[in-house]
Amino acid sequence: MGSVVSLKDFKRYAAGKPSRSGGDWRPVDSGINDLISMAGPTVRAKVRQLIRDFPYFARAKRIITDFTVGEGISLQSRASGADGKYNKRLAQQIEDGYRWFCDEADIAGKLHLKEMERLSRDQDTECGEYFYIKTRSKNRNRYVPLALQMYEADWLTTYGAQVKNRNHRIEQGVEFHAETGEVKAYHFTDPNGYGKPQRIEADQVIHGFETLRPGQLRGISPFTPGVIVTEDLKDCMEGEIDGFKYASKWLAIVKSMDPVARQKALTTKEANFLQPIEELENGIIEYVNPGEDVHLMANPRPSGNLEPFVRLILSMLSVSTGVPYELLSGDYHCLNWAVIKVVRADFKHVLKPVSARHIRQNCQPIFRAFMDDAVLSNRLNIPGYFFNPYPYLKAVWQPPVADPVDKLRDVKADIEEMQQNLRSPQEVVAARGRQLEDVLDEIADAKKMMKDRGLTMEEVSTALANNPAALQKD
Structure with missing residues (x-):
């Protein structure tokens, strides 16, 4: 026969029930x-x-x-x-x-x-x-x-x-x-x-x-959310680094069979401001008295432990700040093109709402205030603006775009998607941080300059492709 479960137990989450593992945890909640x-x-x-x-x-x-x-x-x-x-x-x-x-x-x-x-x-x-x-x-x-x-x-x-x-x-x-x-x-x-x-x-x-x-x-x-863990990790990292420094700094210690005489000698030396300690590069040599023995120190912190420790710290910091480990640490070794592209794509996706909020709360209000003042100051002649300003406030805001990891592969993928009518030229150009209208204007200007000089696009493209810098890059 099963145990009897009260109706009250069904009305709350398991996380809300008191338990021995929860201890005296009483979360603070308020407005x-x-x-x-x-x-x-x-x-x-x-x-x-x-x-x-x-x-x-x-x-x-x-x-x-x-x-x-x-x-x-x-x-x-x-x-x-x-x-x-x-x-x-x-x-x-x-x-x-x-x-x-x-x-x-x-x-x-x-x-x-x-x-x-x-x-x-x-x-x-x-x-x-x-x-x-x-x-x-x-x-x-x-x-x-x-x-x-x-x-x-x-x-x-x-x-x-x-x-x-x-x-x-x-x-x-x-x-x-x-x-x-x-x-x-x-x-x-x-x-x-x-x-x-x-x-x-x-x-x-x-x-x-x-x-x-x-x-x-x-x-x-x-x-x-990362303040407490980062502050603790910062102290741990500094302590670990200090441990490495001091472990490699102290070369030896002195063992004495007569500690009373040893203490008296140190007191006398200190009183005379004569401390027979000298440094030799990263090692410290201390002069000893008769009856004392020198014991060489061993470094208890092998250097192989530092790298995984730092990596753990940066991984936790990456979670708390939302910045990928690779970008936060600058550690790109052992990464291939596909991994770097995934990291960049994920980070870009995470930052999309951040950029959108910045445009809504920063760029658009400032632009609206500028437009209102420009019309009031007769800098812009827009009849009926204050009756319906929205047709004149239409704008495209272009956030920054990181350079492609592998430009050749990305270009081929963009061309394929445009040929299959899966992406528009405007979207492709915007993904590179530009506006299609500006790109077309620049191309038209370039063609005009070539025509004025008796050149063709094919000749200029061939010259650019065969210049020493391009050949060295290849």
């Missing part, structure tokens, strides 16, 4: 905003210090920025006219104006907009969030008055902040509607003092972060 409020400042400080002090943590941050932003995400306007068709002339005007704005976007005049993009991506990794404040410059030589200023996440504060509506609440410096959760304003403290917080309306702030749970107001670093 996402309470958790970030309590732990956010400490987590930010720890992640920043690990990035400063631990090379692989810094490399992980740099790799993510390089693969998501690179030199900057490029814009190609796809603005359409009143007839709904692509308007090349207007698109060119928009692109030219936007490039001008990128040169002077920083109100301080120090950073190009693409550099600010990289900085915001770095801040997203370190702090879990970043801030742009829209401001206006009085310099009449600018293309548009609009300018941007970046704020630190640490500047948000609740102390001294006051709401302007009784239905509003303030948490972690963010003022929001208590019923809908709509963000209304941000309260920033003076980073150089303790004055009254500055209240900035939400429509003047670009706030980017990854939303992990509904109702979340602030971001937290994606490296957070």
